[in-house]
Amino acid sequence: MIDQLSWKVGGQQGEGIDSTGEIFAMALNRLGYYLYSYRHFSSRIKGGHTNNKIRVSTKQTRSISDDLDILVAFDQETIDVNIHEMRDGGVVIGDAKFNPVVPEGSKVRLFSVPFTEIANELGTSLMKNMVAIGATSAVLDLPAEAYTEVVEEIFLRKGAKVVEKNMEAIKRGAAYFTEAAGGPLAGFQLNKADGQKRMFMIGNDAIALGFVAGGVRFMSAYPITPASEIMEYLIKKLPQFGGTVIQTEDEIAAATMAIGANYAGVRTVTSSAGPGLSLMMESIGLAGMTETPLVIVDTQRGGPSTGLPTKQEQSDLMAMIYGTHGEIPKVVMAPSTAEEAFYDAVEALNIAEEYQCPVILLTDLQLSLGKQSVEPLDFGKVEIRRGTLDLNAELPEVEGGYFKRYEVTESGVSPRVIPGMKNGIHHVTGVEHDETGKPSEVAGNRLKQMDKRLRKLKNLTFNTPVVKYTPNEEADLLLVGFNSTRGVIEEIIPRLEAEGLKVNHAHLRLIHPFPLKEMKELVDSAKKVAVIENNATGQLANILKMNLGSHEKIESILKYDGNPFLPSEVFNKCKELV
Incomplete structure (x- = not known):
C-alpha cells in the first residue's frame, strides 16, 4: 500500500481529456484523498496535445510530482511526450484503437485497452473516457461504485439511462483491464484516506468566491487566459445576490468602469492577465490620483506580448509594483494557496476601501488554474471594512x-x-x-x-505578510518564493533537512509595500538565500536586494520554459548553492 500516486491522462484537446481527469479526481476527493492537479494545454480551442496530471495523496500536497505512476493515453503522442516521466514499473494504458507502443527499453508495463471499441458497443465513442477511468480503477483496485455519486451528479440531468451507460462503461473498462493484467497490480493501491469532506477547486474559483463573500456586486472585465474563470464564476453567482457582470470591449473599459462603479459606492472588481494589465496601467494611475478604491486580479502567464498564454510564468512582478507612470500608493498581494486566495480576495477589497488606492491581487497560472484540495473555508473570518465611507x-x-x-x-x-x-x-x-x-x-x-x-x-496593517517556516535561529539556507512555488518549496524542505541542512522558508504574501522587518530578520540570519521564481531575470530576488541589500548571499533559482518547477529541480539547485 502507498500514500501517494501520480496519474496523468493525455490526448488531443476537445476529446474529453479534461472531463476524464475531473471525474477521476472528484471521485477520489469524495473518498477523502488530498489532490493536486495541473493541466497542460495549448493556446487553441480544439486540437493540440493536452494532459492533466493529478497527484493523489493521504496528506496535503500542493505541487506536481517528479515522476508518474500511471499514464492514460488516448493517442500515441501522449506516450511519446510523457514517457520520460514514468517511473520504473509504471503503467501505461493506451486505447487499442491506435496500437500503442512504448520506446524500446522502457521499464514500464503497457496495456492496450479498447476504450473506443467498448464505448461504441455501449452506444457512443464519447464514453471512451469512462472506459479509461474503469481501467484506472482496476489498477488502483477501486470499486466502480466509488464513481457512482460523481457520475449521477454529472449525468443524471440527461436521464437515468445515461447514468447507467456511463457506469457500465466504467465496469467494462475495469473488467477488461483486470483480465488483461491477470488481477490487481501490486504497488498501486492507496492507503485509506481520512474520509474528510474537502472542496476541490482552482485558485480562480477561490478568488471569485472570496469576492462574493466580500461584498462584490459588480464586475467589469474582458475574458483572457488564465483569468477568465473568475468572470465566468461571477456571471453565474452575482445575479443571485443582486449583482451583475459586464463583459467590456477591452481592458481599458473594464478598469475605468470599475473605477466609476467604486466611486459610486459599489464594491467592484476586474481581472486580467499581463497583456490586459498593460492596458490598465493608465487607469490604475487614475485610481491612485482620484483615491478611488480599485481591486484588480493579475493572473500571470508567459510573456511578453501574447507569449505563452496557457503556460506558467511569474514575470509581471516588477510591472505590478512599478508599471504605473507617476507615483501612487499601491498594494500588491500574492496568495500562495487556494485558501489564501479566498481570504486575500476579501482583504484586497477591505484594503482598497480603507486606504482608497489600487490593490493588485497577484496570482500565476499554476495557482489560478491548478486544482487542489481545500479545507472548509471559515466564513466567520470574513469581515467587511469600508474605511471612512459611511453611507448613512x-x-x-x-x-x-x-x-x-x-x-x-x-x-x-x-x-x-x-x-x-x-x-x-x-x-x-x-x-x-x-x-x-x-x-x-x-x-x-x-x-x-x-x-x-x-x-x-x-x-x-496586513495579517501574515510573510508565511514563515523558521525552525532555525540561524539557517544554512533560506528559501524564498511567492505564489504557487510554495508547494514545491515545502516539499523539498524535509529532503534538504535529511541532508543535514538547516533550512528556513519565507513565502511573501504581501509584496508591496515590502515587509521589510520580517524579511530582514530572516535574511540576516541565513548564510545563503535562494529565491525560487518562474521568470528569467530574478524579479523577486532583485526586489529583495533593493530593499535589503545582502547581494552577496542572495541567489536565484529560475525556470521560465512555461512549466512549473518540479521538486527535484529545486532540490538539486539548492544542493548546488550550499
Missing part, C-alpha cells in the same frame, strides 16, 4: 459649498463620500488638485497632496 452619515455644510474630499490628514486617508450625499459635492479629476478636487498646479499644494497620498501605506 449626515455631512455638515462646508464653507464654500465644496466637500474636502482630498483633505490633508495625518494618516493620509481622506474622508470619502459618494455622489448624491448631501453636502458632499466635490470635483473629481485626474490632474493634480486641491482638497476639494479643484485642479491646482501650485507647488505647495502639489507637495501636500503627494505626501498625503504616499504616507497612507505607512500605516498599512
Whole structure:
C-alpha cells in the first residue's frame, strides 16, 4: 500500500481529456484523498496535445510530482511526450484503437485497452473516457461504485439511462483491464484516506468566491487566459445576490468602469492577465490620483506580448509594483494557496476601501488554474471594512459649498463620500488638485497632496505578510518564493533537512509595500538565500536586494520554459548553492 500516486491522462484537446481527469479526481476527493492537479494545454480551442496530471495523496500536497505512476493515453503522442516521466514499473494504458507502443527499453508495463471499441458497443465513442477511468480503477483496485455519486451528479440531468451507460462503461473498462493484467497490480493501491469532506477547486474559483463573500456586486472585465474563470464564476453567482457582470470591449473599459462603479459606492472588481494589465496601467494611475478604491486580479502567464498564454510564468512582478507612470500608493498581494486566495480576495477589497488606492491581487497560472484540495473555508473570518465611507452619515455644510474630499490628514486617508450625499459635492479629476478636487498646479499644494497620498501605506496593517517556516535561529539556507512555488518549496524542505541542512522558508504574501522587518530578520540570519521564481531575470530576488541589500548571499533559482518547477529541480539547485 502507498500514500501517494501520480496519474496523468493525455490526448488531443476537445476529446474529453479534461472531463476524464475531473471525474477521476472528484471521485477520489469524495473518498477523502488530498489532490493536486495541473493541466497542460495549448493556446487553441480544439486540437493540440493536452494532459492533466493529478497527484493523489493521504496528506496535503500542493505541487506536481517528479515522476508518474500511471499514464492514460488516448493517442500515441501522449506516450511519446510523457514517457520520460514514468517511473520504473509504471503503467501505461493506451486505447487499442491506435496500437500503442512504448520506446524500446522502457521499464514500464503497457496495456492496450479498447476504450473506443467498448464505448461504441455501449452506444457512443464519447464514453471512451469512462472506459479509461474503469481501467484506472482496476489498477488502483477501486470499486466502480466509488464513481457512482460523481457520475449521477454529472449525468443524471440527461436521464437515468445515461447514468447507467456511463457506469457500465466504467465496469467494462475495469473488467477488461483486470483480465488483461491477470488481477490487481501490486504497488498501486492507496492507503485509506481520512474520509474528510474537502472542496476541490482552482485558485480562480477561490478568488471569485472570496469576492462574493466580500461584498462584490459588480464586475467589469474582458475574458483572457488564465483569468477568465473568475468572470465566468461571477456571471453565474452575482445575479443571485443582486449583482451583475459586464463583459467590456477591452481592458481599458473594464478598469475605468470599475473605477466609476467604486466611486459610486459599489464594491467592484476586474481581472486580467499581463497583456490586459498593460492596458490598465493608465487607469490604475487614475485610481491612485482620484483615491478611488480599485481591486484588480493579475493572473500571470508567459510573456511578453501574447507569449505563452496557457503556460506558467511569474514575470509581471516588477510591472505590478512599478508599471504605473507617476507615483501612487499601491498594494500588491500574492496568495500562495487556494485558501489564501479566498481570504486575500476579501482583504484586497477591505484594503482598497480603507486606504482608497489600487490593490493588485497577484496570482500565476499554476495557482489560478491548478486544482487542489481545500479545507472548509471559515466564513466567520470574513469581515467587511469600508474605511471612512459611511453611507448613512449626515455631512455638515462646508464653507464654500465644496466637500474636502482630498483633505490633508495625518494618516493620509481622506474622508470619502459618494455622489448624491448631501453636502458632499466635490470635483473629481485626474490632474493634480486641491482638497476639494479643484485642479491646482501650485507647488505647495502639489507637495501636500503627494505626501498625503504616499504616507497612507505607512500605516498599512496586513495579517501574515510573510508565511514563515523558521525552525532555525540561524539557517544554512533560506528559501524564498511567492505564489504557487510554495508547494514545491515545502516539499523539498524535509529532503534538504535529511541532508543535514538547516533550512528556513519565507513565502511573501504581501509584496508591496515590502515587509521589510520580517524579511530582514530572516535574511540576516541565513548564510545563503535562494529565491525560487518562474521568470528569467530574478524579479523577486532583485526586489529583495533593493530593499535589503545582502547581494552577496542572495541567489536565484529560475525556470521560465512555461512549466512549473518540479521538486527535484529545486532540490538539486539548492544542493548546488550550499
